[in-house]
Amino acid sequence: MERKIGKSDWIFLLLCLLLGIVVEESFFRGEIGISYLVVILAFYTLFFWRYRGFTFSHQRFGYLVLICIWLLSVSFFLNNSTMLTALNFLVIPGMVVFHLVLITSQKSMPWNKPVFISYIFSRLIEAIKYNFIFAAILGKVFKSGVDERKYLVWKKVFIGLLISIPVLFVVLRLLMSADTQFELLIGGIPQWFEVVNAETVMRIIIVFFYTFAIFGLLQVLFKKQIKAIKQDLNVDSFKMDAIIAITVLVLINTVYLLFTVVQFKYFFSGTLQGDFTYAEYARKGFFELLFVTLINLSIIIFVLNFVDRIPVFVSKFVQIMLTVLVLVSGVMLCSAFLRLSMYEQAYGFTFIRIMSHSFMIFLVVIFMYTLVKIWIEKLSLFHFYFISSLLYYTAINIIDLEKIIVTQNIERYEQSGKIDIYHLNNMSYSGVMGLIDLYEKDQSLPGLRGILIERKQEALQDNLPWQSYNLKREQANERLKNLVLE
Incomplete structure (x- = not known):
């Protein structure tokens, strides 16, 4: 960071202060609705003004992430789902930081590698450091023209106050508990300072927090990091023997094929044995099947990335085993889907059940792409998984799932x-x-x-x-x- 504060920095800091006020007014004055969209609009207006003339990288993917951010912020205005709204308080800020770091990074920076996560955190740490350095420079600016001895005295007084406040807080609590009269005396002190409102102080702190958080991050990202970050995680450094993987896959697929036969014999045929009703049978197995399907997906991803598939005939056999695993996983998803549908017919539709339906459809898409990846090795799993997850999450926020639940229940x-x-x-x-x-x-x-x-x-x-x-x-x-x- 330069040791000199330019005119543009002062203007930008003032604009960040105005944005901090907008954030406080929007988020801390009532239930959040259209205010989230207002904040996103104000933030990106300031961002694109500050970065006018800046050469962005990863533009196509960056536009996709930006559109998803806008759609998620619009969902606060359109819909009113409590669960998704609470989750978006974490997701949207995370996506904004990801988007900013992505488009301001070097073109050679791979966003689909683990190194990009460390790169994001390094930029956030730099933003914090920037604010400390800026505060030090700001102190020197105000210090100029002031008597050195007086400045040191006031500086020491301020430090003493900061140290004393937590100590006094504990001591006063203890003394107030020990003496009733002293408690009454101290309890009346707030009335002496009616001008000072605790809520006002907290709001000022919130404004300054957001002001310097935005200011520090955007100032740091304005200069692309020239120093390259080395990728410490080398995927090729760990490889599992193919014979071990084949043994595991054969055993697992044997069990799954037996399970599939049972499913077609009883469940898909419309006949059940034992004393189970369809609703009881559905409730008994849905979550277990969904969990097993996720385990299967994890196994497939592990084998594709960490198993040594040389020579060629070993590679082909592994591909066949993985294909079988994908197909039986598809049968499990169908079984789980039907179980949940019957359970809904018996007990009604809820948010969790509809979300489970949508998640299973999402998994079908994931497995279809994974099946293609098994035979076309040059395809990237992470690219597709990340983008499809982003689109899926955005879609369930924009689509009014609760309206679907109401319609189905009626x-x-x-x-x-x-x-x-x-x-x-x-x-x-x-x-x-x-x-x-x-x-x-x-x-x-x-x-x-x-x-x-x-x-x-x-x-x-x-x-x-x-x-x-x-x-x-x-x-x-x-x-x-x-x-x-x-």
Whole structure:
């Protein structure tokens, strides 16, 4: 870092301060809705202004990641899924950092190698160091023109205050516990400083935290790291003997083939032995099958990367064994899919069950590509796995999964007369609109009218700030306000 602060640095720091205020206003003033999109818009506006004229690398993949970031931020405005929203608080910032480091790195930097993870962390550490150096330079700027002795005195006083605060905190707690009168005296001290508001102080700290976090990272990334990072992990350094791998694959495939025969004989044929109902049989085996399928995928990835497949006939035999493993894994996925479908018909649809369905479809895509990779070795598994995972996660955020759950549960109610209205009520606003649809079809459903009366009262009293604006909530509240409850 240069030891001189230029005019552009001051302007950029001021803009980062404004962005820090936007972040605090958007994230810490109420439930997050459209405010997440506002923050992403403001952040990338500042980023592209600061990096105007900058030559970006990995542009095609960078645009894909950027589109996914935008779509995920839009999901806070469109949908209201509690589980995915909570997960996105970690995923989106991680993707933003990944995207920034990716497009500002050298073209030769491989993003699909483990070394890129260490590169990301090195840039984050550099950003922290930058802020410390910048603070030191800032101190020298303010120090200029000030008497050296006075400056040292105030510096020592400030250090003394920092050391004293935690000690005083503990000591005061102990003294207040020991003497009631002293506790009353100390307890009245906050009234002397009514001008100072603890919440205001915390908000100022939050603003400065985000200001310097953004400032340090973008300042560091502005200069591409010239020093190359050596890749310490050498995949070729470890190789398993092919005979060992073949032995394992033959034994595993034998068991799986036997399991497949059982599946076709009983489960897929529509007949079951024993005292199990279809729902009980489905519940008994679904998670076990899904877990075994993931183990199989891990075995395939390990063999493709770490098994020595020389000579040629050994390589071909390994490919055949891996192909069999993929095919029996496909049978397991089909069995698990059918089991879960029957369980849903018996007990209804939930977020976890629909997510499990979508994840199994995603695994089918993964296994299809892996099957191609077994026979075409030049293909990259990590490229496809990463990009497909990114697209899958973005898709389940944009698609309103809870609306699908509500629709399926209502269809099940029309066929069987069974529905859990309390489960729908515990969902987001898609569940509320499902309850309204049910009421419009059948007003005699026990307990439904009482739930909707409570929901309508909440809608009439709803006065959330602009940060919390959500399209799904607005649609549900509008329908509730117009709903006539007899």
